[in-house]
Amino acid sequence: MTEHEFHMPVSDNDVRALRVGDHVVLQDTLFGIRDATLIHMFDKNRETRLDLNGHAVIHTAPNVKKVPVSNSCPAGYQSICIGTTTSARMERFTRPLMESNGVRIIIGKGGLGPESAQAFQDLGGVYLAIIGGTAALETTWIEQILDVDMDDLNPESLWQFRIKDFGPLLVAMDAHGGSLYDVVRANAQDKRAAALARMGIDS
Secondary structure (H helix, E strand, C coil), X not given: CCEEEEECCCCHHHHHCCCCCCEEEEEEEEEEECHHHHHHHHHCCCCCCCCCCCCEEEECCCEEEECCCCCCCCCCEEEEECCCCECHHHHHXXXXXXXXXXXXXXXXXXXXXXXXXXXXXXXXXXXXXXXXXXXXXXXXXXXXXXXXXXXXXXXXCEEEEXXXXXXXXXXXXXXXXXXXXXXXXXXXXXXXXXXXXXXXXXX
């Protein structure tokens, strides 16, 4: 396991240096994105004015409060609770998000599938895992909401956050075909087969 700290955006070399099991802390900028955002971007051909090239996105629909625009709240929003949602249903958007918008890092819960794994290898990307139930902690890593696009989709807008010491996060899928989820799945299957064998049951 290796510890990494990245000031966003990152390079191809940065991402390809990561291996499953490494820990990553992100600094400066993070983008929040979710189902509706991705559907509008790729199914409805809606372009964003925000530059995601080399950046990380987190699967989220944050709980925010509308406030007057100020130095501390330049987008007119204050964060209340910014948690992470399950990533699996956004599987089909990984490759287009990387190809069209240059995203390098995806943060979420529960992992992504084989199409995403292949995209990470082909294009240089990683999946960083967050444990469920840590929204309160995650929120402390977000200093302010810098900008928001597609605000008609609120809370599934495209959010730009200023972050500090976001992490450590676990590299769960890397650019070399490694996947923590494959390892866990294989171990579980082996343990199941062994348990059934001890009971004399053919698996």
